[in-house]
Amino acid sequence: MEKSYDDTNTEKSGLRLKDTELRLGLPGSESPEREEHDQNVLSLKSFVSGAKRGFSDALDGGGKWVFSGGSGGGSEGLFSPRRGGNNNGGNDLSGSDSGLGGPVLKDGVAPKPLVVQEKKSQVAAGNGNTAPASKAQVVGWPPIRSFRKNTMASHPPKNDNDDDNAEAKFGSGCLYVKVSMDGAPYLRKVDLKIYGGYKELSSALEKMFSCFTIGQCGSHGVSSRDVLSESRLIDLLHGSEYVLTYEDKDGDWMLVGDVPWEMFTNCCKRLRIMKSTEAIGLAPRAMEKCKTRT
């Protein structure tokens, strides 16, 4: 089988450090990189044809070609930029590479467990309990448009022969509500059904909107996200800066946390993370919160 690359090319085939090097230059100066690029494209093409043969070789070689390990053609070391010159040693796949080699999972571990398998084990575990409402949802499955889901959920199908399970069938699916945060550039949507209670919702929202609160920390000259520790985040959302509010079915804006969780999920239409300063008219509790924290 044709080898497009051998070990001596590994250096070239690796991450081209020169290309990604920071360079200084005045506006208008040339950035010389294009010729190298064509070379890359060419080499990729020749590799591709080699790789195809690699596949058929693997097939002809008997046995199904599998993801990790297995016998195969020669080692094609192109797509493993960090191996630093040693095709086999640095590679965590046991045995020779098959086909493309490349940046595969360490230790030849199978692809990460898929969501559904986890879901299944949850269902199995739950079988002993009394009437689980529905199994854990896989996001976006079955593939039903949001418009349909929301329409069916807000007006659950009525059955003439009314069983218990006729109640809000679609409602047991998911309940997406929009969450906006003052100052954030776009809305998010959350599925209220996946949270067990206010605490889970609160921490999920913190995580989701953490990137938007970096500016609040004040620029301490360090702009990296790493700096933003969890405790600072929590202080922001639980502290005096923001309160979590929701719009209920009547169109009124209420403070989150006053009613039982079930009732909340039934009447919440959208959420808003509001600045405490704007929440003055909302409820006395918001002001109390500010006072107690400061």
Place this chain on the structure above:
Amino acid sequence: MQKKVACSFPDEVLEHVFSFIQSDKDRNAVSMVCKSWYEIERWCRRKIFIGNCYAVSPRMVIRRFPKVRSIELKGKPHFADFNLVPDGWGGYVLPWIAEMAGAYPWLEEIRLKRMVVTDECLELIAKSFKNFKVLVLFSCEGFSTDGLAAIAASCMNLRELDLRDSDVDDLGGHWLSHFPETYTSLVSLNSSCLGSDEVSLSALERLVGRCTNLRTLRLNRAVPLDKIANILGRAPQLVDFGTGTYGADLQSDVFSSLAGAFSSCKELRSLSGFWDVVPAYLPAIYPVCSRLTSLNLSYVTIQSPDLVKLLRHCPSLQRLLVLDYIEDSGLEALSSSCKDLQELRVFPSDPFGEEPNVSLTEQGLVSVCLACPKLQSVLYFCRRMSNVALVTIAQNCPNLTRFRLCIIEPRTADFLTLEPLDVGFGAIVEHCKDLRRLSLSGLLTDRVFEYIGRYAKKLEMLSVAFAGESDLGLHHVLSGCESLRKLEIRDCPFGDKALLANASKLETMRSLWMSSCAVSFGACKLLGQKMPRLNVEVIDESGPPDSRPDSCPVDKLYIYRSVAGPRFDMPPFVWTMDEDSALQVHALHVAEYNRKPDWIGVGTYEESIQGLRAKMPFVLYLAELSNTSQCSSQPLLSGDTTLTPPRPLLRLPIETLESDDKTQRSKEGKYMIKMRYSMNPTICFEIRPISTRSFPGV
């Protein structure tokens, strides 16, 4: 003398000839014949379709086609319909509208799918295009009825306003009254997606009454049943009607006026809506049923016998959308009543329940396929399937062009044999030679992909979920499906190898989506670096992918071909893997809109784009927002580095940077700016310091 033949016709003659050529494919072919034909064609192209708004920039389109009257754009990947694409991903139409406002003052039609449209966009449309006629917002979001009011008030020549399936912030029905009393041009109105309980019925009735050319009217749920007769009475010429709520306490006078109104609609061919149906009112539509070709009962939650009773009155039906309440027995009845059926969609009434709630199985679909020879398009949700059923379907419906089967429980085997459904789907692709769209489900091994690669030569769009065993499956598809344009995959064990081996195939496709698969970050980087005409975007909400080893799989991957280079409106959780990808790491979010902004002067967008590519320092013109919720600056401009003189960037506020930020900024090459288009009119900026972590040796 032979050489001159092509040029011997005056341009006007060629232009006239070209005007008879409407399809994009043919137009593209014409433009490739020779240079002069390219020139003539581009000046007379009136209609543009752009399947991926990021494949090309507005500036490029305008430069090539200066006289466009109609544009269609698509934004987010298809899986955004199922909440797999996080909010803020992109698909903003504002840059397009902004550019076209200047370049295409005579633009008449805008059709958008899965894009983010703001009220600002709608106001800009209303203001900029004097002869605006058609606005279709299919599955869009980000706007409210205030924006619609602006359209209504200004677009005197508006013919079509279609909001189907869009997520609209419905502030009440008053937007309808913004259509002036002198406005009469409406031909088509679809506001069925509006969710408010309020609707201005009098404005609606007056509008319908004075627009005598109205052919399509789809109402939203807020319109009560007892108002339908009145509305229909004013528009007996309707061809396509969507009711609002179709339920109320039964009153004989309401019923008879309803039936009377329907019977006077002699042109009616399509019905939809029917929310909250009360079965007793259904017979009111019997007068029109015999002529109906399209019926959307997909929100009708009544039992099979009532559905069948209705369908028996509709022998001309070509298109039916229905819930699985119809059951196998109902589909059997359908197959004997409606021989002309071309399209069938059966939706699940209880998709999240553990047990089936209705008796709908593969038999229903089989009976329809056996009896309806014209069937071309199928969307079917069910809970069990067998290979023998699929083979029967394939053999009896060789004309299928779209086949989407969703077996609700992932990885469900053939219920008769407990084998995978490879053979069944294999039969579909083998027999249905014109199949253009296919969605798979059930238990599937790599074999099904072998069949698909071998037989599905006309397949353009393939959706795969919870299927396959190894990269070989993906390889079969990428190497075998010659017509493939869109491939979307979720939760399949496909990794790097097939993807990298078929990298060049990706340039022949519109896009590839892979989520919850096994593609590593390293492979994504490599693909992005080696394939300059592909945009490789990694979506990962758990943090920067380079904070983990290269071998870690990415959460979601979206690859699409583009001549516009990487986009600049990505949210924090989307990383582009282009050649500069090593430079983009952290984000400092600087937008804080109600503080006094500082002016930080500097360069132009063009210079900044140059800077991004040549890794140069740069900054931005920034300006003050008048208040936190309205952007008073110019609309966004897209970046085209060839433009001279350079144009100023959209001006935005920026929070005061600490003094050491400024000094850091003066250290050349250390900063990069990314722009974000937001759903709200306010737009924020990020200044990203370049981390030295990603590239060793710097």
